[in-house]
Amino acid sequence: MRLTVLGCAGSFPGPESACSAYLVEAEGFRLLIDFGSGSLSALQRYAGIDAIDAILITHLHCDHMLDACTYVVVRRYDPAGPLPPLPVYAPMGAAERISAAYSSDAEPVDDVYTFYGLQPGTFPIGPFTVTADRVNHPIETYGVRVEHNGSVLAYSSDTAPCDPLLRLAQGADLFLCEASYLDGRPNPPDLHLTGGEAGEAATKADVGRLLLTHLVPAWGSEASTVEAACAAYAGPVEVVRPGARYDL
Ligand SMILES: [Zn+2]
Ligand SMILES: [Zn+2]
Secondary structure (H helix, E strand, C coil): CEEEEEECECCCCCCCCCECEEEEEECCEEEEECCCCCHHHHHHHHCCCCCCCEEECCCCCHHHHCHHHHHHHHHHCCCCCCCCCEEEEECCCHHHHHHHHHCCCCCCCCCCEEEEECCCEEEEECCEEEEEEECECCCCCEEEEEEECCEEEEECCCCECCHHHHHHHCCCCEEEEECCECCCCCCCCCCCCEHHHHHHHHHHHCCCCEEEECCCCCCCCHHHHHHHHHHHCCCCEEECCCCCEEEC
């Protein structure tokens, strides 16, 4: 299984990165997890404009789904003819949300995407076994655990501390975890993690490696976030970058 980071800026595009989008590949199958603003550009740079076999959208905030609207044009109006419909696993309401953002008359996009409603549970996507569970964020949001041939990638999506996050990450080889806020500040509750909270979750879940993502350059300090995570977790920690690849 290979993870390629396409975009990792938290909450809105940053000066060096698009919003959240992660390509996970195995056996020639390419699953895109989240498709945030600006990440269609990174998809072309690091993978290929049609290099997707399925999409999983963890929640319907713009920084995790908006380029699924832009991508309608790519699939529908290819000069060689429409590309085949893509499966999209997303919270209920994704079809309506994408059509509303795509055009002012909310034209359906079911010629481009085949939607499957996400619910807590375990299910296959291509060669992957995916477990999704609700995490602690203001709208319906799913953290995910992706397994292939005994390797495990866990992804927090956006969340404040919660038990489902620990279950999803338990024993993961790679834990891709958000760290939007700085420690030691009165941050809004039930929204995001700090670097220290990401480190605590990594320790409790006994993961092999912590990859910090969804940092918000305009709000925080990468050095402070990493320092706080390392104080709470003894394993390897790094902040992901666009184009970074991890094999597991
Ligand atoms: Zn976000
Ligand atoms: Zn969010």
